[in-house]
């Protein structure tokens with residue numbers, strides 16, 4: 215069996231340290247807002263090259279709290295890509311704002327600048343740019359498209375821990391450091407994954423940092439002082455301890471993913487398979503291929519006991535929960551990624567033998 219992703223094997227060397235840290239938290243009964251949370255926030259902000267990071271309970275809440283923190287005009291428009299995880303959409307709806315979809319590019323998973331330019335109106339208050347599959351959006355082009363309008367850029371960096379965009383800076387801008395706010399998920403399967411739900415928001419703004427500390431902690435920082443209406447969306451102390459340990463190997467794991475992607479790029483050679491275009495700086499949360507023979511490929515992978523994924527089987531406008539909002543609208547590139555995309559195994563510890571097997575199976579169609 216070639217597993218899609220194997221968290222236990224990846225983290226085996228950290229097993230004893232993780233258990234020891236968990237025992238210590240129990241011994242000290244430090245369950246809520248323990249020091250591990252603040253340590254992780256400091257370490258993660260440094261990793262992302264931002265002044266601040268605020269832990270919260272998930273990537274979904276990171277997006278929602280970010281929109282809340284910006285205090286956007288009710289019913290103003292927030293642009294999001296048509297191919298992303300449902301949470302990007304739900305955050306906009308939960309915040310009482312109007313989602314507007316833009317298509318992605320035809321062979322790259324990030325939003326189409328051409329379509330973005332058409333969708334910006336006087337009512338646009340924010341754009342959530344999604345660094346899908348670990349591929350950063352072209353930030354300098356997005357800024358150009360906005361011109362000087364007061365539109366906030368929020369990054370959905372749930373899939374892009376450590377990814378860089380080289381479009382505006384020769385050293386590359388880190389995911390989470392480009393927009394006014396950067397939203398991360400530490401869902402277990404992410405490049406940096408916890409052992410349950412967890413998320414964080416990064417920012418360079420002190421005001422937003424202070425506001426978000428309150429928003430995630432029922433509206434206050436001190437016990438029983440609730441200055442604003444807030445939410446219970448704290449980062450769990452156990453998860454912060456695990457994340458602190460795992461953060462140390464994130465760069466190495468990302469490099470392994472890049473090597474795996476290079477292997478696929480070189481060794482998948484089949485006229486029925488289209489490789490999508492990733493840029494330098496991508497951290498390959500997913501390696502996705504497109505094929506009109508998608509069904510046949512899936513059958514073949516299953517027959518050969520190779521696990522795969524679909525990210526995502528339905529674009530945003532086709533989700534049952536959203537069908538009525540986006541009735542009669544079509545986003546052809548997002549639809550094509552849903553219909554023809556297959557995510558190949560991308561576990562950072564995949565062995566060369568396994569990669570050869572995957573490529574041989576794909577080339578045999």
Ligand SMILES: Cc1ncc(COP(=O)(O)O)c(C=O)c1O
Nearest residue numbers: 272273274299301372399400401
């Ligand atoms: C692009 C994107 N946005 C948001 C989320 C939501 O994160 P979470 O599952 O931590 O709520 C995810 C992950 O699942 C994601 O991939």
